[in-house]
Amino acid sequence: MNARHFTAIFFISILFLLIATSVHPAQAQATVTQEELIEFENHLNEADQVLLQTLESKNPRDYRYDYLLDKIAARFNAAGSLVYPNYEEKEVAYMVFAGAIGYNACAAHKTIVIDSLYIDAMKRYAEGIAYYGKAKTDYTRKLANAVGNKDIEIKEGKINIDYENEENPFSLPLAGTLSAEEQQNADRIFEGMIAWTLSHETAHAFKEHKKRVLLTFYNIYMKYRNQGYSEEQLTSQISKYIKSTHSRKQEYEADYYGVSLYKKAGYDKKCITYAYYFSQVLFEAFGVNEFSEDASHPASVAREKRINKIWNQI
Ligand SMILES: [Zn+2]
Secondary structure: OOOOEEEEEOOHHHHHHHHHHHHOHHHOOOOOOHHHHHHHHHHHHHHHHHHHHHHHHHOOEOOOOHHHHHHHHHHHHHHHHHHOOOOOEEEEEEEEEOOOOOOOEEEOOOEEEEEHHHHHHHHHHHHHHHHHOOOOOHHHHHHHHHHHHHHHHHHOOOOOOOOOOOOOOOOOOOOOOOOHHHHHHHHHHHHHHHHHHHHHHHHHHHOOOOHHHHHHHHHHHHHHHHHOOOHHHHHHHHHHHHHOOOOHHHHHHHHHHHHHHHHHOOOOHHHHHHHHHHHHHHHHHHOOHHHOOOOOOOOHHHHHHHHHHHHHHO
């Protein structure tokens, strides 16, 4: 296990029983054997691998932020058992892919995938907050406009990401030249915002919210593989998986465990507020669903209120 894996404790068999019986309703009365549970787990792990391989075949892995993912995972590892006390061990790995999913973060079975545009945008935004001393600035709006345009271009397959320019591959606007103190503050805010995203997605993975979707995806993949799948078919399945939404109940649960993990890892609540403000500005600028709460994600303001409430309860 390397540091980028977040390990905590996972109560596997009850969930397996519940989900295995609901996936196969005809066998709902039958007892699920240990072997079947292991096979089920193996299918899910293989589905993760297929998902990653397909993403990687389209866009390169982005290693620039591994230092940050390692740091966040280490802090989560130290806090994880406080958040998931009655669970057996489960590992979640964090990875960044360049431009593959377009301003998004997504949880598979044991892998959390973040998009390069998303993480780069948060970095610039954090620098802007540190430079101007506040989040609500013209710079934030300018950045949101640039990010929104890049996102659309990526989704329409129009963009050529400048991979040669490792510092700023999407040519996002810079806030200015930061002093050492401002840079330190920017780094802290950036880490906090990414930690918030990861804590929420980690909660989805730990609660296995996409297990049924992932299994469906795996079964379709196997069918394609046996029949000689086309790359387009597989890519369209991957994109369906990434775009598939959680129920509102699952989002509430992910927020609850996400906030718990985030707070116990010692992160600043303000970074959650900053992250919400940016998605709000993106939404206002473009009015595109993906930037805001979809049908399953409650509206930003209500969600932030609820997060505050969870924060004070923990
Ligand atoms: Zn979610």
